[in-house]
Amino acid sequence: MFPNTLLGYFKNGLVNNHCSIRYFNRAFLAVFITEYNASKQSGIADYTKTKTTDFYNKNSSAYCVFLELWNEYRTAMDRIKAAY
DSSP: OOOOHHHHHHHHHHHTTTOOOOOOOOOHHHHHHHHHHHHHSSSSOOOOTTTGSSSHOOOOOHHHHHHHHHHHHHHHHHHHHHHH
């Protein structure tokens, strides 16, 4: 349905879970991933900028599903990394 990109992966996941993809865009994903990586490095979860995005504020039910998809994605990537 959507291009074979990380953005497309999550859009497909949201649509397959019957969620709206309104406000889910490259800008949101960049902010979220940046804050995720910073939080992982520092050990302190800080998603201040994520919480200011339209996706977080105006499509919060889809944001919750995104977090589930993100967890599945990260788990799979960690398994792949561990295999090498």
